[in-house]
Amino acid sequence: MKIVIVDYDLGNVRSILNAFEQIGISPILSRDKDDILNADGLILPGVGAFSHGMKNLHKYSLVEVLKDYAKTGKVLLGICLGMQMLLDESEEFGNTQGIGLIHGKVIKLPTKDKNNEKLPHICWNEIEPKHQNWNDTILNSIPLKSDMYFVHSYIAEPKDDTNILSTTVYSDYRFCSSLKQGNVYGCQFHPEKSAKIGLEIIKNFVNIAKEGKSV
Amino acid sequence: MSEKLEAYYGLPSKVRFCKKCTISNQRPNSTIEFKNEKNEKKQVINFNEDGVCSACVFHEEKEIGIDWEQRDKNLKTLLTQFKSNDGSYDVIVPGSGGKDSAYTAHILKYKYGMNPLTVTWSPHIYTDVGWKNMQEWMHTGGLDNILYTPNGKLHGEMTKNAFHNLLHPFQPFIVGQRIIGPAMAKKFGVKLVMYGENQAEYGNAIEENINPIMNMDFFSSDDALSMKFGSVSMQEYIDSGNYTKDDFAPYIPPNKQDLIDAGVEVHYLGYYLKWDPQECYYYAVDNTGFQANPVRTEGTYSKYSSIDDKVDPFHYLTTLIKFGIGRCTYDSAQEVRNDKITRDEAAYLIKKYDTEFPHIYFKEFLEYIGATEDEFWKTIDKHRSPHIWKEVNGEWKLRHTVSKDGTDD
Amino acid sequence: MNKIRLIARLDIKNEFVIKSIHLEGLRKVGNPNQLAKKYYEEGIDEIIFMDAVAAYYDRNSLSEIIQKACKDVFIPITVGGGIRNIKDIQQALNSGADKVAINTQAINNPQFIQEASKIFGSQCIVSSIEAKKISDGKWEAYIENGREPTGLDVLEWARKVKELGAGEIMLTSIDREGTKKGFDLELNQMVANAVSIPIISSGGIKNSDDAILLLKNSCIDAIATASTLHYNLEEIQDFKQNLANNGVKVRL
Numbered sequence: 001m002k003i004v005i006v007d008y009d010l011g012n013v014r015s016i017l018n019a020f021e022q023i024g025i026s027p028i029l030s031r032d033k034d035d036i037l038n039a040d041g042l043i044l045p046g047v048g049a050f051s052h053g054m055k056n057l058h059k060y061s062l063v064e065v066l067k068d069y070a071k072t073g074k075v076l077l078g079i080c081l082g083m084q085m086l087l088d089e090s091e092e093f094g095n096t097q098g099i100g101l102i103h104g105k106v107i108k109l110p111t112k113d114k115n116n117e118k119l120p121h122i123c124w125n126e127i128e129p130k131h132q133n134w135n136d137t138i139l140n141s142i143p144l145k146s147d148m149y150f151v152h153s154y155i156a157e158p159k160d161d162t163n164i165l166s167t168t169v170y171s172d173y174r175f176c177s178s179l180k181q182g183n184v185y186g187c188q189f190h191p192e193k194s195a196k197i198g199l200e201i202i203k204n205f206v207n208i209a210k211e212g213k214s215v
Numbered sequence: 216m217s218e219k220l221e222a223y224y225g226l227p228s229k230v231r232f233c234k235k236c237t238i239s240n241q242r243p244n245s246t247i248e249f250k251n252e253k254n255e256k257k258q259v260i261n262f263n264e265d266g267v268c269s270a271c272v273f274h275e276e277k278e279i280g281i282d283w284e285q286r287d288k289n290l291k292t293l294l295t296q297f298k299s300n301d302g303s304y305d306v307i308v309p310g311s312g313g314k315d316s317a318y319t320a321h322i323l324k325y326k327y328g329m330n331p332l333t334v335t336w337s338p339h340i341y342t343d344v345g346w347k348n349m350q351e352w353m354h355t356g357g358l359d360n361i362l363y364t365p366n367g368k369l370h371g372e373m374t375k376n377a378f379h380n381l382l383h384p385f386q387p388f389i390v391g392q393r394i395i396g397p398a399m400a401k402k403f404g405v406k407l408v409m410y411g412e413n414q415a416e417y418g419n420a421i422e423e424n425i426n427p428i429m430n431m432d433f434f435s436s437d438d439a440l441s442m443k444f445g446s447v448s449m450q451e452y453i454d455s456g457n458y459t460k461d462d463f464a465p466y467i468p469p470n471k472q473d474l475i476d477a478g479v480e481v482h483y484l485g486y487y488l489k490w491d492p493q494e495c496y497y498y499a500v501d502n503t504g505f506q507a508n509p510v511r512t513e514g515t516y517s518k519y520s521s522i523d524d525k526v527d528p529f530h531y532l533t534t535l536i537k538f539g540i541g542r543c544t545y546d547s548a549q550e551v552r553n554d555k556i557t558r559d560e561a562a563y564l565i566k567k568y569d570t571e572f573p574h575i576y577f578k579e580f581l582e583y584i585g586a587t588e589d590e591f592w593k594t595i596d597k598h599r600s601p602h603i604w605k606e607v608n609g610e611w612k613l614r615h616t617v618s619k620d621g622t623d624d
Numbered sequence: 625m626n627k628i629r630l631i632a633r634l635d636i637k638n639e640f641v642i643k644s645i646h647l648e649g650l651r652k653v654g655n656p657n658q659l660a661k662k663y664y665e666e667g668i669d670e671i672i673f674m675d676a677v678a679a680y681y682d683r684n685s686l687s688e689i690i691q692k693a694c695k696d697v698f699i700p701i702t703v704g705g706g707i708r709n710i711k712d713i714q715q716a717l718n719s720g721a722d723k724v725a726i727n728t729q730a731i732n733n734p735q736f737i738q739e740a741s742k743i744f745g746s747q748c749i750v751s752s753i754e755a756k757k758i759s760d761g762k763w764e765a766y767i768e769n770g771r772e773p774t775g776l777d778v779l780e781w782a783r784k785v786k787e788l789g790a791g792e793i794m795l796t797s798i799d800r801e802g803t804k805k806g807f808d809l810e811l812n813q814m815v816a817n818a819v820s821i822p823i824i825s826s827g828g829i830k831n832s833d834d835a836i837l838l839l840k841n842s843c844i845d846a847i848a849t850a851s852t853l854h855y856n857l858e859e860i861q862d863f864k865q866n867l868a869n870n871g872v873k874v875r876l
Binding site for chain 1: 664699
Binding site: 500507550563 | 638645646648650677680756770771772773798802803
């Protein structure tokens with residue numbers, strides 16, 4: 001079982017490593033093309049600005065590698081910024097191109113600018129299913145309306161809403177909190193920081209990686 | 216070639232630091248203040264053959280060699296002897312409302328059921344936070360207090376003399392402070408006086424620690440006119456024509472025999488209850504409305520100790536000048552012993568703060584003692600012992616420090 | 625209304641958690657990793673580790689504690705005290721922290737916040753403000769763990785840090801800290817009304833009743849508590865339940 005976390009100098013990788021280790025898996029941190037393509041499961045972490053993240057992915061020539069990995073049908077999970085970069089583009093700091101695995105755009109979370117609707121959205125917040133139940137996905141067996149830890153100001157809006165796995169409400173706006181397209185997943189929240197429920201999601205990810213197939 | 220450097224005040228010529236805390240062998244013990252003479256040889260803290268000071272030795276004993284349950288029983292027994300049952304005061308607690316007296320008075324009343332009267336020998340000039348704490352001691356702590364403020368003209372003049380002649384501005388203050396407990400006890404017909412801290416905490420002769428009753432010589436003088444204030448005798452003040460014996464009422468101790476006959480006893484709570492100054496702070500905040508200094512106290516890192524008198528920083532400045540020991544050294548040595556900080560951490564703090572000049576109340580202090588800045592510095596520099604200080608490029612530097620980075624280390 | 629976060633604040637000196645009053649005093653109350661794990665398991669939402677003596681010794685020395693904490697605790701961790709430059713932030717994040725809290729260096733050099741938030745993202749940068757009341761309606765910002773006044777008005781400074789890119793503010797009332805006499809309601813209301821970034825209130829809480837009163841009065845996003853937990857004044861689940869029973873949304 002080879003779990004790889006993409007190393008592109010961004011993201012709180014230690015927490016992700018620790019979360020996997022807590023469930024008995026030792027992932028490797030790598031930006032090596034072969035390591036990535038040979039992984040059974042791939043995590044794309046990310047914290048910070050979209051443009052900075054994309055800049056680094058390009059710096060290490062990882063964009064095409066990630067696309068090639070996705071084609072293999074093995075599981076990929078983008079976390080927070082990692083999820084956002086899966087989309088076509090972001091409007092943060094002007095328009096920046098993303099990896100483009102999922103069609104759609106990253107926009108700023110619309111808030112009503114009242115006093116208690118502040119940005120960044122730093123909060124434990126509930127996730128709810130969009131269409132399907134969560135069986136056999138990374139949210140398998142997660143109770144509906146579980147609280148996950150969010151910290152972001154931007155959100156992903158997939159063009160095709162069948163890609164939306166869960167939604168969450170902030171400032172009266174319902175946004176996509178996790179997505180799925182075949183084997184490619186994204187969580188806007190941080191499963192590695194969402195206590196025991198979050199660790200269940202990590203376990204689900206590992207199970208899908210073990211099965212080695214897309215759903 | 217090593218110079219033979221003169222050591223003023225009869226201090227040990229070789230400066231050494233305790234291996235466990237940060238105090239040096241230059242630290243003087245408490246003296247009988249009203250006999251305090253210019254240039255007299257100072258009794259200093261003792262170091263044992265392992266290079267450990269007596270305060271640390273005593274502290275070790277406090278940690279392992281004392282049965283505190285038994286001491287608590289002794290306290291209850293002692294208090295039973297003195298407890299009143301007719302509503303009258305049964306214990307005098309001298310203090311200013313600082314953390315130690317706040318703790319002492321409050322715990323005696325609310326845990327041990329005594330009826331204390333707190334008596335305050337007024338600080339020279341109350342700081343804002345000191346005054347507030349004093350008031351809160353009464354209003355939040357629920358205690359009675361008498362504030363005794365001596366004649367400011369005389370007190371100021373004595374302090375000025377003490378500053379210039381002894382470089383010890385607190386000397387007259389201490390005379391009054393030592394007296395007020397037993398004096399008030401006699402006036403109110405109370406037999407028990409309870410102080411907070413045991414001086415042995417700070418390294419006075421070990422033998423004293425066994426007998427909790429304070430040495431009576433500290434507060435009795437049988438020939439009042441020969442008492443000295445700032446190295447000037449009472450007789451000399453009177454001869455100047457500015458004062459009469461009446462003005463010295465606050466400083467004349469009660470007659471020793473009278474005290475003995477009246478059955479007055481002086482005790483330290485620190486003998487009966489394990490003393491931790493920082494824990495006194497916590498207790499005082501929780502129970503008597505105590506507030507720490509809003510800013511870091513000059514010359515040290517802490518905010519909770521000795522914060523009620525604007526003249527206080529100058530006391531510590533003078534200990535720094537005479538003995539090479541500033542406020543930070545005193546504070547940190549206590550905290551090292553009580554396991555709050557390590558010796559290395561203390562050394563770092565001393566380096567950072569010990570020689571800090573107390574600016575905040577400097578102008579007020581000069582006004583209080585009627586001195587110009589020039590006069591102030593002249594006196595200061597006159598008292599720098601050559602074995603402690605070295606002038607380097609117009610600046611005075613310590614020859615020896617705890618961090619071993621003095622000019623001669 | 626969002627779910628209010630309940631945060632455990634652990635002030636650290638060397639290998640101990642300490643509890644001060646008015647940011648003064650070093651009373652030991654426990655082991656950092658043991659307490660962090662305990663609070664995590666009892667349902668706390670976040671942990672803040674503050675190096676309580678960084679100002680004394682001019683360094684932040686929590687790396688080992690953070691590294692260990694991250695192995696057992698899977699909720700956000702913030703580190704503060706002695707964060708003086710970009711390298712310090714990087715080291716804290718490498719050790720496993722998610723956010724850093726900055727005070728002294730930010731006031732000495734406000735551009736530091738701007739630089740840090742550009743490099744690491746706003747969500748990573750918490751501006752820690754220590755406030756002392758100086759007169760009616762006015763609070764002064766302090767640095768060096770509540771030791772040195774700066775002459776800066778807290779309201780002005782809070783507005784400034786938002787402009788500079790801080791993601792959150794942790795507002796500590798020096799007057800209330802450790803006293804268990806309740807929050808400084810006026811202070812919190814003033815700052816919450818003035819800035820539109822999340823605010824963590826710190827200083828003065830005894831139990832959930834204090835939190836309920838605070839939340840009724842101001843738009844605070846998170847409550848940091850130390851005394852409540854370290855002195856076992858209330859269980860975390862009881863705390864949260866009491867909040868929920870009083871109309872406050874929390875993660876249960």
